[in-house]
Amino acid sequence: MGRNFEVGRELFKVASCAACHKLSDQGKEFGPDLTKIESKFFNTAHVLQSIIDPSKKIAEKYQSHSYLLVSGKQLTGMVIKDTPDELHIVVDPLAKDKATVILKDEIDAEKKSDVSLMPKGLLDKLSREEILDLIAYVMAKGDKKHKMYMHEHHDH
Numbered sequence: 001m002g003r004n005f006e007v008g009r010e011l012f013k014v015a016s017c018a019a020c021h022k023l024s025d026q027g028k029e030f031g032p033d034l035t036k037i038e039s040k041f042f043n044t045a046h047v048l049q050s051i052i053d054p055s056k057k058i059a060e061k062y063q064s065h066s067y068l069l070v071s072g073k074q075l076t077g078m079v080i081k082d083t084p085d086e087l088h089i090v091v092d093p094l095a096k097d098k099a100t101v102i103l104k105d106e107i108d109a110e111k112k113s114d115v116s117l118m119p120k121g122l123l124d125k126l127s128r129e130e131i132l133d134l135i136a137y138v139m140a141k142g143d144k145k146h147k148m149y150m151h152e153h154h155d156h
């Protein structure tokens with residue numbers, strides 16, 4: 001309650017969240033749409049935990065994979081496109097060149113990776129107040145009219 005909407009919204013961009021997440025009218029849909037977090041997980045503890053330790057729990061759809069190519073090259077990332085011959089893999093979601101294309105014929109071995117593509121340490125440079133504003137913004141689903149932002153006045 002009583003958090004700053006504008007600060008939360010700004011931090012969503014500044015702390016890179018918008019580079020991978022959609023929320024309200026902001027952001028790109030690489031990671032999960034944050035307005036659609038499963039209701040049983042939609043609580044501040046889960047949201048905070050997801051940011052502090054992204055690899056602790058990774059939804060199947062966002063699981064990253066490691067590939068060992070015939071050439072000996074290795075890469076880890078998330079498949080965003082799967083055609084009969086090719087895989088399009090995002091290795092570094094924050095880089096400009098979005099996807100690396102590999103031929104399925106080139107793949108020697110493949111395994112699931114336990115590491116999330118969401119970087120750790122995103123909150124490290126933020127103050128306590130900023131972190132609270134950012135979490136509130138996520139919990140309000142980017143909605144300025146959310147009841148969390150309504151200041152109640154009690155006359156006693």
Ligand code: HEC
Nearest residue numbers: 015016017020031032037047050054058062093116118122
């Ligand atoms: C480089 C891309 C990237 C950035 C930057 C990023 N995330 Fe994520 N995020 C992901 C991916 C991919 C997942 C899904 C895998 C996982 O859970 O780790 C995820 C998962 C989450 C989840 C869990 C969602 C669920 O459905 O349970 C939350 C909450 C979240 N991110 C919030 C944030 C916030 C807030 C920021 C900014 C501080 C942020 N993320 C920055 C990629 C990113």
